[in-house]
Amino acid sequence: MQIPFYKYQGTGNDFVVIDNRQNIFPKNNTKLIGQICDRRFGIGADGLILLEKDSESDFNMDYYNSDASQSMCGNGGRCAVAFAKFLGMIGNKTTFRAIDGLHEATIDGEVVTLKMSNVSEVHQRTRHLFLDTGSPHHVQLVENLDKFSVKHEGSRLRYGLYGESGSNINFVEQQAPDSFKVRTYERGVEDETLSCGTGVTAVALAMHNSGKTSSKKVNISTPGGDLNVSFDQENGTYSNIHLQGPAIQVFKGEITC
Numbered sequence: 001m002q003i004p005f006y007k008y009q010g011t012g013n014d015f016v017v018i019d020n021r022q023n024i025f026p027k028n029n030t031k032l033i034g035q036i037c038d039r040r041f042g043i044g045a046d047g048l049i050l051l052e053k054d055s056e057s058d059f060n061m062d063y064y065n066s067d068a069s070q071s072m073c074g075n076g077g078r079c080a081v082a083f084a085k086f087l088g089m090i091g092n093k094t095t096f097r098a099i100d101g102l103h104e105a106t107i108d109g110e111v112v113t114l115k116m117s118n119v120s121e122v123h124q125r126t127r128h129l130f131l132d133t134g135s136p137h138h139v140q141l142v143e144n145l146d147k148f149s150v151k152h153e154g155s156r157l158r159y160g161l162y163g164e165s166g167s168n169i170n171f172v173e174q175q176a177p178d179s180f181k182v183r184t185y186e187r188g189v190e191d192e193t194l195s196c197g198t199g200v201t202a203v204a205l206a207m208h209n210s211g212k213t214s215s216k217k218v219n220i221s222t223p224g225g226d227l228n229v230s231f232d233q234e235n236g237t238y239s240n241i242h243l244q245g246p247a248i249q250v251f252k253g254e255i256t257c
């Protein structure tokens with residue numbers, strides 16, 4: 001079978017994206033998902049995105065990590081919006097469905113602004129914070145982030161602290177009153193990725209919640225590029241959360257399976 005696909009990247013978090021509105025992809029074949037995402041034997045990607053029909057919104061985004069596990073994906077959501085625009089399915093505004101519910105988004109050129117789900121619980125621990133922005137995130141301030149062993153420490157925490165279900169692990173260094181550098185170990189990729197959308201969203205909220213910033217517009221730089229997170233906070237709930245950054249189409253191909 002030949003399945004057309006596109007490759008997108010959002011600040012270096014990269015995805016194989018497929019128009020699956022006719023249900024052509026064998027999504028139960030988790031081995032195939034792993035093969036597609038394999039950096040050597042396949043196309044190579046952090047995850048797979050299937051864009052599907054949805055009865056109540058413009059489309060459904062079915063997201064798979066490279067190990068075929070599922071979660072919400074912020075950068076993937078931004079790339080799905082860019083793909084839907086490319087397909088002519090939407091104009092510059094959309095509402096789509098993901099695993100954590102409906103999301104609004106806008107697109108202006110290559111920049112996609114994605115509304116994230118509300119966050120009403122931020123757990124403060126001795127040396128880290130934990131919150132769920134559509135996927136679970138551990139947020140920890142470190143020194144000398146550029147030299148930090150993200151994969152080793154990230155894996156240790158992901159399995160040691162969070163067991164089999166795991167969590168994404170974000171290491172953070174403050175750059176200025178409203179800006180931070182972040183490197184992320186991603187659950188389901190089981191490696192450092194160049195950027196993590198739900199992760200930088202978690203970092204922005206966690207840094208505000210712990211008083212490291214009083215700004216409600218936070219700039220986050222990742223190894224893959226820069227993202228902005230803006231939000232409101234009322235009675236302990238974070239709402240009107242927007243993740244903004246580029247989503248770029250890289251190439252088109254055909255999967256043989």
Ligand SMILES: N[C@H](CCC[C@H](N)C(=O)O)C(=O)O
Binds near residue numbers: 013071072074135197
């Ligand atoms: N690895 C995450 C999902 C993808 C998150 C990341 N790619 C993003 O942009 O939010 C998890 O399983 O919790």
